[in-house]
Amino acid sequence: QKEVEQNSGPLSVPEGAIASLNCTYSDRVSQSFFWYRQYSGKSPELIMSIYSNGDKEDGRFTAQLNKASQYVSLLIRDSQPSDSATYLCAVTLMYSGGGADGLTFGKGTHLIIQP
Amino acid sequence: DTEVTQTPKHLVMGMTNKKSLKCEQHMGHRAMYWYKQKAKKPPELMFVYSYEKLSINESVPSRFSPECPNSSLLNLHLHALQPEDSALYLCASSLAQGAYEQYFGPGTRLTVT
Numbered sequence: 001q002k003e004v005e006q007n008s009g010p011l012s013v014p015e016g017a018i019a020s021l022n023c024t025y026s027d028r029v030s031q032s033f034f035w036y037r038q039y040s041g042k043s044p045e046l047i048m049s050i051y052s053n054g055d056k057e058d059g060r061f062t063a064q065l066n067k068a069s070q071y072v073s074l075l076i077r078d079s080q081p082s083d084s085a086t087y088l089c090a091v092t093l094m095y096s097g098g099g100a101d102g103l104t105f106g107k108g109t110h111l112i113i114q115p
Numbered sequence: 116d117t118e119v120t121q122t123p124k125h126l127v128m129g130m131t132n133k134k135s136l137k138c139e140q141h142m143g144h145r146a147m148y149w150y151k152q153k154a155k156k157p158p159e160l161m162f163v164y165s166y167e168k169l170s171i172n173e174s175v176p177s178r179f180s181p182e183c184p185n186s187s188l189l190n191l192h193l194h195a196l197q198p199e200d201s202a203l204y205l206c207a208s209s210l211a212q213g214a215y216e217q218y219f220g221p222g223t224r225l226t227v228t
Contacts, residue, residue: 032214043205043219044158051214088157092214100213101171102148105157 003027006089006106014114019076021109023089026070032092033065034103035074037085044088048074079113086110118142119220121206127226130196136223138189138206146170146212147189149181150205152222158205164189165212196227 003026013019021035032051036044048063050056050072056063062075072091076083090103119140128134138147146165150158163171164183172181178200180192189206203222209215 034216036219043203043222046216046218049216094214102150102160102163102173103158103207103217104160107157 004089004091004104004106006087006109008107009110010112011109012112012114013079015079015081017079019079019083019111019113021074021076021087021089021111023072023074023106024070025072025089025091027091027093029093030070030091031094031100033063033072034090034092035061035063035072036088036090036105037083038088038108039085047087076111081113081115084111084113119206119208119218121204121220121223123223124221125224125226127228128193128196129228130198132196133192133194135193136191136204136206136225138191138208138220139187140208140218140220141187142208142218143186144208144210144218145186146209146215147183148207148209148217149189149191150207150219152203152205154202162191163212170212193225196225198227201225201227 005024035048038044050063050065060077064073086108088108089106094100122137149161152158162181167183182190205222206220207217209217
């Protein structure tokens with residue numbers, strides 16, 4: 001059974017600070033890792049994808065993956081009030097025969113950026 | 116362009132009705148997905164289509180019937196739903212089934228009365 005764990009929050013961060021969101025997963029063969037942002041009443045929007053250990057940066061966002069620790073994180077630098085949303089961590093499991101399942105999501109972390 | 120479109124945006128149906136949800140993408144993606152999201156919960160996978168063939172059915176009740184008429188279209192046929200089926204139904208697509216980024220449509224907000 002694949003599980004993805006996130007702290008549901010709310011996580012409150014002052015404007016301009018770094019927001020740090022964390023995610024752990026239980027399945028050691030999970031291969032692909034994604035962060036989605038979801039505003040209330042809207043659909044999930046892909047923010048970052050990461051496939052190998054280390055850091056991946058895109059603008060104000062940095063994703064970090066540590067497969068040995070089964071840990072993935074998202075850093076948001078220079079946080080803005082518009083970053084206030086629920087952030088969903090998602091993983092995909094690859095099968096040995098080449099197939100894959102769909103996304104398994106964590107419960108999401110509610111992030112609040114305080115002006 | 117990473118646009119996935121879904122119609123209708125909102126749907127209210129009775130338990131005896133038959134309705135369909137539609138999803139479309141023109142990105143050349145060959146994998147399409149249906150997810151269900153209840154309030155304050157994460158999306159849950161329902162079905163996966165790969166190259167227009169059903170690849171995964173996550174033990175979804177038969178009152179939900181998916182269809183993939185071509186590589187750009189995905190339908191979800193609804194029949195004899197229950198009030199607990201009220202949720203946001205999300206369609207997503209990716210280049211192929213596997214370790215590829217999935218892009219979500221805006222969703223259909225379904226209310227079963």
